[in-house]
Amino acid sequence: MAANLCSRPVAPGSYRVTDAFWLREMDLVRREVIPYQWEALNDRIPDAAPSWWMHNMRAAARRNAMKRAGKPWQPAGSGREMRFETLPEKGQAPDPDAFYGFVFQDSDGYKWIEAVSYQLMRGPDAALRATAQEAVDAICAAQEEDGYLDTYYSLGLRERAFTNLRDHHELYCLGHLCEAAVAWHQATGQTDLLNAAMRFADCCAEKLGREPGKKRGYPGHEIAEMALIRLWEETGEQRFLEQAKYFIDERGRRPFYFDEEERERLGEAWGGPTQGSGYHQANAPVREQSEAQGHAVRAMYLYSGMADAARITGDTALRAACKRLWHSAAEEKRYVTGGVGATHVGEAFSRPYDLPSDTAYSETCASIGLAFFARRMLQMDPDSRYADVMEEALYNTVLSGMALDGRSFFYVNPLACDPEACKTDARLGHVKHVRQKWFGCACCPPNIARIVSSLPSYAMTQNEDTLFVHLYVAGETEVTLNGRPLKLKVEAGLPWEGEASVSVLEGSAEGTIAVRIPGWCRDAKASAVTLRNILTPGAEELAGDEKGSREKSGYVYFTGAWEPGDRVELYFDMPVRVTAANPLSPETAGQVCFRRGPVTYCAESVDNEAPLCLWRVDPAALTADPDSIRVEDAEIGGMPMKRLLVPARIAAASREQPLYRDWAPEETEDGTLILIPYFAWDNRGETEMRVWLHAR
Ligand code: FUB
Ligand code: ZN
Numbered sequence: 036m037a038a039n040l041c042s043r044p045v046a047p048g049s050y051r052v053t054d055a056f057w058l059r060e061m062d063l064v065r066r067e068v069i070p071y072q073w074e075a076l077n078d079r080i081p082d083a084a085p086s087w088w089m090h091n092m093r094a095a096a097r098r099n100a101m102k103r104a105g106k107p108w109q110p111a112g113s114g115r116e117m118r119f120e121t122l123p124e125k126g127q128a129p130d131p132d133a134f135y136g137f138v139f140q141d142s143d144g145y146k147w148i149e150a151v152s153y154q155l156m157r158g159p160d161a162a163l164r165a166t167a168q169e170a171v172d173a174i175c176a177a178q179e180e181d182g183y184l185d186t187y188y189s190l191g192l193r194e195r196a197f198t199n200l201r202d203h204h205e206l207y208c209l210g211h212l213c214e215a216a217v218a219w220h221q222a223t224g225q226t227d228l229l230n231a232a233m234r235f236a237d238c239c240a241e242k243l244g245r246e247p248g249k250k251r252g253y254p255g256h257e258i259a260e261m262a263l264i265r266l267w268e269e270t271g272e273q274r275f276l277e278q279a280k281y282f283i284d285e286r287g288r289r290p291f292y293f294d295e296e297e298r299e300r301l302g303e304a305w306g307g308p309t310q311g312s313g314y315h316q317a318n319a320p321v322r323e324q325s326e327a328q329g330h331a332v333r334a335m336y337l338y339s340g341m342a343d344a345a346r347i348t349g350d351t352a353l354r355a356a357c358k359r360l361w362h363s364a365a366e367e368k369r370y371v372t373g374g375v376g377a378t379h380v381g382e383a384f385s386r387p388y389d390l391p392s393d394t395a396y397s398e399t400c401a402s403i404g405l406a407f408f409a410r411r412m413l414q415m416d417p418d419s420r421y422a423d424v425m426e427e428a429l430y431n432t433v434l435s436g437m438a439l440d441g442r443s444f445f446y447v448n449p450l451a452c453d454p455e456a457c458k459t460d461a462r463l464g465h466v467k468h469v470r471q472k473w474f475g476c477a478c479c480p481p482n483i484a485r486i487v488s489s490l491p492s493y494a495m496t497q498n499e500d501t502l503f504v505h506l507y508v509a510g511e512t513e514v515t516l517n518g519r520p521l522k523l524k525v526e527a528g529l530p531w532e533g534e535a536s537v538s539v540l541e542g543s544a545e546g547t548i549a550v551r552i553p554g555w556c557r558d559a560k561a562s563a564v565t566l567r568n569i570l571t572p573g574a575e576e577l578a579g580d581e582k583g584s585r586e587k588s589g590y591v592y593f594t595g596a597w598e599p600g601d602r603v604e605l606y607f608d609m610p611v612r613v614t615a616a617n618p619l620s621p622e623t624a625g626q627v628c629f630r631r632g633p634v635t636y637c638a639e640s641v642d643n644e645a646p647l648c649l650w651r652v653d654p655a656a657l658t659a660d661p662d663s664i665r666v667e668d669a670e671i672g673g674m675p676m677k678r679l680l681v682p683a684r685i686a687a688a689s690r691e692q693p694l695y696r697d698w699a700p701e702e703t704e705d706g707t708l709i710l711i712p713y714f715a716w717d718n719r720g721e722t723e724m725r726v727w728l729h730a731r
Contacts, residue, residue: 041346042414042496042503045512046221048156050491054509056530057490059674060434064487065154065163067441069147072481073166075473076144083473087136088144089173091186094132096176098189103180108132110191117192117199120475134190137476139204139256141186144170145211146481148228152218153488164223171219171228174212182234184212197242198300201255201293201315206282209235210258210336213266214485220269232266233275240278245285251292253282255315257333260340261407264347276347283344283353286337287311287319314381322352327364327384331376331396332478334364334384335404342411354415361412363387364405365424371614371628372435372635372713372726373428374448376401379465388620392450392727394462399436399446399479402428403486410493413505417496419589422505423554423633425493429486429506430530430633434714436483439672443470444480445717450637450726452717453646469717494525501547503590507535507605516546521597530632531677533607543598549590555632556607561591563603607632611664611679613654615730626727627654629679629710631666636679636710640723643709647723649686650708651701651731657681671711672718683708684731701731 052058074080076088101108110132115121120137123129134140151167154160178184179193185205188196200206209232216232219225239259243252254260263279266272285292291311298305311318314329316337327334338360345353367387369375374397377385382396409425412418432448447466454468473480486493494506500517507527514521522541528534533556537548552559585592593603612630616623629636638647657664669678684703708728716724 039498040417040501042417042498042501044410044414044492045495045497045514046156047153047489047491048221049514050494050508050510050512052157052491052508052510054527055675057487057508060487061154061157061490063437063441064150064484065157065160068437068480068484069151069154069163071442072147072150072484073170075477075480076147076170080473083471084475084477085135086143086473086477087134087140089170090129090131091134091136091140091190092144092173092177094134095179095186095189096173097132099176099179115191117195117203119202121187132190134187138187138202139207139478141184141208142204142211143477143481144174145208145215146485148174149211149215149218150481150484150488152215152222153485155222157488167219171225175227175231178231178234182238184208184231184235184238197239197250197252199255199296200243200252201296201312204256206239206254206259207256209239210254210260210262213259213262217262217265217269218485218489229266229270233270233272236263236266236275236278240274244278244281250296251285251288252296253285253292253317255293255333256330257282257316257337257340260337261343261411264340264343279340280344280348283321283337283341286321287317287324291317293317314383322356324356325359325363326387327360327368327375329384330382331384331401332382332398332404334360335375335401335408338364339404339407339411342408342415346411346415357412357415361408361421364408369405369424370395370397370432370450371427371616371630372397372402372431372448372450373405373424374398374402374432374450375405379447388617389622390616390620391622392725393452393456393466395447395449396465397432397448397450399432399444399448400482402432402436402448403482406433406486406493410496410505413503414496417503417549417588417590419551419554422551422589426506426553426633427635429490429493431635431713433483433486435716436479437487438470439674439715439718443472444474444483445470446474446476446479449724450713451647452724454721454723469721500545501549501592504537504548504550506551511540516544516597519544519546530634531675533609533632535605535607536602538602539597539599541599543596545596547592547594548597548603549592550603550605552586552589552591552605553607553633554589555609555612555630557610558608560606561603563593563595563601610661611666613652613657615654616727623727625730627652627730628726628728629664629681631677631679634677635713635726637713637716637724637726638708638710638728639716639719641719642711644685644706645723647725648729649688650706650728651684651686651703652681652708652728653684654730669711671715674715676712676715678712679710681708681710683728703731 078085213232216228220229260279263275267275342357376396379396406425406428409421412421436445457463457468494508496503509527520542521544526536609632665680685706687702
């Protein structure tokens with residue numbers, strides 16, 4: 036077994052997914068989401084908030100053309116006030132030369148191109164490629180001569196570029212541009228977007244850095260860290276790795292850059308130094324940070340970049356910080372649905388164990404970020420606990436972010452939702468009880484498209500001699516072990532059936548295939564049924580057995596000479612788990628929820644008598660007699676799935692009863708509570724929903 040267990044993801048294009056569950060999602064994104072989002076980026080969705088993406092790109096291209104022609108360009112927005120969101124004046128038609136939307140609007144289209152690229156890696160589509168080329172051309176035309184590329188500033192505020200890294204998103208847009216450019220290059224071999232990304236990265240590096248005369252700035256919204264590392268991996272240009280490391284290392288140092296920047300911007304109106312901004316994870320150097328805090332998406336993206344850098348450089352202090360931050364985010368601040376970021380105030384992490392259900396923020400992007408972070412921790416340290424959380428995020432909050440027909444989206448993912456309360460209670464103003472067609476701030480939908488389209492790179496990672504199977508996604512893939520190609524077939528029925536296998540179809544190679552034993556199964560078997568010529572290098576590290584398998588941190592390592600017909604079979608027991616939260620979590624005290632395999636369940640009032648707060652379940656009885664919970668085939672929105680039928684009781688209640696009374700046993704009636712997967716909620720009309728149910 037390799038001494039160094041660090042690994043890299045398999046390329047999405049090298050894995051032909053045949054999985055009944057994920058193929059549906061990936062095809063849905065290709066068939067519905069990507070074309071729909073293209074319409075959205077072009078502001079062609081009736082009744083949906085405009086994106087302004089193509090509008091802004093075209094306006095910036097016109098500006099560049101005018102400048103090149105030496106013609107005066109008098110931007111409508113010249114000298115305008117810097118805003119986070121810019122909209123046309125009430126009652127006025129949009130100005131074709133002005134910027135509209137949020138400061139980070141450019142990133143929506145970058146994410147879309149990235150998603151398209153992963154889809155093109157799956158299989159060619161000339162029309163889709165031509166459409167994406169239109170987007171790429173629009174971006175290249177919007178880029179300024181010096182490489183600058185951010186339409187918010189290009190359209191009338193260019194002289195103020197790099198003056199508000201804290202609140203504005205030039206470096207966030209750079210990050211998404213790099214991610215898109217790398218994916219587009221890998222999918223098409225074209226260098227147009229890659230050149231644009233490199234030019235913009237260089238333009239940023241000219242202004243920002245440690246060298247004299249530069250600003251010691253770093254991203255207000257992280258992502259450039261991990262994206263520049265990808266750009267380095269793709270191009271081999273060391274300067275991009277250095278730029279990423281600079282952003283990571285500089286963050287949170289004193290004097291705080293965001294203070295300096297604000298002082299410069301505000302002059303005499305500056306309010307004085309701060310303690311640094313925890314919201315931006317910039318109140319201490321990253322190696323000193325221990326608690327996941329501030330804006331959740333920003334945090335997840337930063338930690339992902341840190342994990343990449345720690346893996347690549349072997350920086351032990353950075354790795355230790357990643358582990359502490361992982362513990363905080365995943366073990367103390369994570370919803371049972373794989374969501375993070377409990378409060379809408381600042382779209383942020385709250386205190387440990389403060390995980391309210393109905394006011395939850397749990398932004399889809401934050402859960403996507405958690406999956407990014409988990410995958411990178413796995414690449415550094417193959418421990419099944421990271422994969423458990425990655426899988427939980429993917430199967431629950433990430434998918435809940437998109438309707439089963441791919442046509443509407445959640446940004447906020449509550450764990451309890453009462454439509455009437457959402458309509459009338461200002462405290463729930465951030466919670467939408469039905470998915471939306473689009474958002475003015477549309478970060479989440481294209482983020483779902485890109486992660487679902489690149490699912491294989493979450494399923495497997497590998498190094499020179501070891502292939503790690505983190506998620507069981509049926510399909511075929513070609514990998515290289517110790518320089519020898521192997522064609523593998525994965526069979527799996529997850530998330531509904533607990534059987535999987537990995538077999539060799541073609542090729543022969545010596546090396547290790549490490550298969551994950553999920554944390555959610557009570558009983559698991561992993562055996563290499565026909566693996567011959569077993570080799571066990573490094574066996575002393577782990578307890579070996581006669582089959583050449585060793586188990587470590589939730590992975591079983593099978594090492595040997597692999598040939599066609601060799602096969603590893605896995606069986607995972609998938610009981611319904613009655614789950615309680617740590618008693619320190621005030622919101623869920625006295626409640627339980629239900630999970631099976633990686634799927635978290637919820638009740639909806641379309642299936643059950645409402646209000647759902649009246650339902651009582653008996654965890655002791657259900658645990659003593661697990662077979663009393665029936666697991667049934669069901670179908671929602673055309674998707675086959677399993678639902679749960681849980682024996683329960685419903686409390687008698689009426690408005691005639693006084694608000695308070697002396698305690699007495701509740702009057703209840705027998706009933707059966709129907710639970711469906713959380714990701715499938717809100718696909719059958721307006722409904723109340725609850726994940727956590729009262730125990731009695
Ligand atoms: O600021 C860019 C994105 O918009 C963030 O990641 C989301 O939380 C939303 O605020
Ligand atoms: Zn989002």
